[in-house]
Amino acid sequence: MPRFRSEPSLAVATSAPPATAPTTDPGGRTGTPSTTGTPATGSPGAHGPAAATAAPPVLSHNEWDPLEEVVVGRLDGATIPSRHPAVSCNIPPFAAKLQGLAAGFRYPRALLDRAQEELDGFIALLESAGVTVRRPDPVDHRQRFSTPDWSSHGFCTACPRDCMLVVGDEIIETPMAWPCRYFETHAYRALLKDCFRRGARWTAAPRPQLTDELFDPDFRIPRPGEPMRYLLTEFEPVFDAADFVRAGRDLFVTRSNVTNLSGIEWLRRHLGPGYRVHEIHSRCRTPMHIDTTFMPLAPGRVLVNPEYVDVDRLPDVLRNWDILVAPPPDPIRDRLLKVTSLCGKWLSMNVLMLDERRVVAERHHTGMLRALESWGFEPVPCDLMHYAPFGGSFHCATLDLRRRGTLESYTD
Numbered sequence: 458m459p460r461f462r463s464e465p466s467l468a469v470a471t472s473a474p475p476a477t478a479p480t481t482d483p484g485g486r487t488g489t490p491s492t493t494g495t496p497a498t499g500s501p502g503a504h505g506p507a508a509a510t511a512a513p514p515v516l517s518h519n520e521w522d523p524l525e526e527v528v529v530g531r532l533d534g535a536t537i538p539s540r541h542p543a544v545s546c547n548i549p550p551f552a553a554k555l556q557g558l559a560a561g562f563r564y565p566r567a568l569l570d571r572a573q574e575e576l577d578g579f580i581a582l583l584e585s586a587g588v589t590v591r592r593p594d595p596v597d598h599r600q601r602f603s604t605p606d607w608s609s610h611g612f613c614t615a616c617p618r619d620c621m622l623v624v625g626d627e628i629i630e631t632p633m634a635w636p637c638r639y640f641e642t643h644a645y646r647a648l649l650k651d652c653f654r655r656g657a658r659w660t661a662a663p664r665p666q667l668t669d670e671l672f673d674p675d676f677r678i679p680r681p682g683e684p685m686r687y688l689l690t691e692f693e694p695v696f697d698a699a700d701f702v703r704a705g706r707d708l709f710v711t712r713s714n715v716t717n718l719s720g721i722e723w724l725r726r727h728l729g730p731g732y733r734v735h736e737i738h739s740r741c742r743t744p745m746h747i748d749t750t751f752m753p754l755a756p757g758r759v760l761v762n763p764e765y766v767d768v769d770r771l772p773d774v775l776r777n778w779d780i781l782v783a784p785p786p787d788p789i790r791d792r793l794l795k796v797t798s799l800c801g802k803w804l805s806m807n808v809l810m811l812d813e814r815r816v817v818a819e820r821h822h823t824g825m826l827r828a829l830e831s832w833g834f835e836p837v838p839c840d841l842m843h844y845a846p847f848g849g850s851f852h853c854a855t856l857d858l859r860r861r862g863t864l865e866s867y868t869d
């Protein structure tokens with residue numbers, strides 16, 4: 458039976474100031490042989506360029522090992538998404554109206570400037586913590602593109618978390634359901650090719666057709682109390698990377714309006730018997746992306762959204778985990794932000810772990826900062842609230858390329 462509201466001490470390596478290397482390089486049963494993290498561990502300059510020659514370009518097994526290199530999104534060229542049922546059913550109703558009117562236009566300066574200022578601060582914070590920051594190339598997302606079946610404008614590259622999934626030393630481009638995101642990974646081609654050249658495994662899931670057969674024409678958002686419904690059919694596999702989170706050999710996924718069961722099955726088969734993929738049922742009626750619902754923060758510790766997750770229905774593998782119930786988000790009063798956010802209020806949960814103690818969290822959400830502290834984490838407050846019109850916060854805005862650690866099972 459899961460325990461609730463754990464005491465601070467559990468499962469956190471209680472050593473050392475967080476900036477130093479972890480005391481144990483968890484003497485794992487099953488490290489990936491070619492990539493044992495040992496050489497760089499403990500050397501003072503392990504984060505810096507000096508270590509770059511030895512470091513594998515892509516290696517990240519979970520959401521909490523010490524972060525060494527990360528991709529951070531970019532706002533340049535951001536364009537209001539083209540009209541599509543997969544877009545409008547996943548964003549708050551008022552923002553959906555505005556989006557319908559302004560589709561294909563650039564985001565207004567008023568939204569860009571304040572988000573950019575916060576993004577710059579976030580990047581500075583990561584760099585000051587010794588993390589190498591990589592960026593996508595700037596792209597003009599107003600450009601139209603087409604396939605034989607449809608055409609669309611682009612969207613933006615604010616959220617690298619959504620279009621690429623890192624599992625161990627592999628980086629997977631995911632088959633996204635929003636037509637406006639079809640070519641999103643092109644902004645990362647220079648980065649991907651560089652990682653490939655230096656030894657990463659680079660994969661793209663089968664490119665979806667995104668024709669009408671994928672979208673249920675009778676779909677409407679279920680009312681409270683009605684059974685859950687999803688926009689997507691099983692016409693072909695689609696998924697966003699951000700519907701998955703990683704905890705070593707276990708991955709957790711939410712089925713959503715951008716991730717269908719075929720998409721989950723594709724990834725399960727692709728990863729093979731070395732991994733287990735567990736579904737987390739979300740009660741969110743417009744589900745899209747797991748990282749405001751279920752966020753593993755440390756070995757055996759997961760932050761859950763009490764509105765979306767029924768803690769009594771979590772997969773059995775979590776029975777020995779600490780279930781940390783997220784406190785209510787602090788209300789957002791800024792009207793412009795409220796009507797333009799593409800996200801719900803639970804972005805307070807969208808935190809980024811620097812290691813299994815230090816957690817970058819939104820300065821505005823004081824309830825969350827306090828809760829993290831009471832659970833024994835060290836919150837690092839930062840501002841990124843005005844990024845919400847572009848699709849997320851700290852977790853969405855990043856993609857960890859390298860975290861120092863080995864492949865472990867945390868559920869046995």
Ligand SMILES: NC(=[NH2+])NCCC[C@H](N)C(=O)O
Pocket residue numbers: 616618619699744745746748749799800801802803804848849850852853
């Ligand atoms: N990786 C992301 N872009 N996550 C954003 C999660 C947004 C989520 N649909 C919400 O509204 O709360």
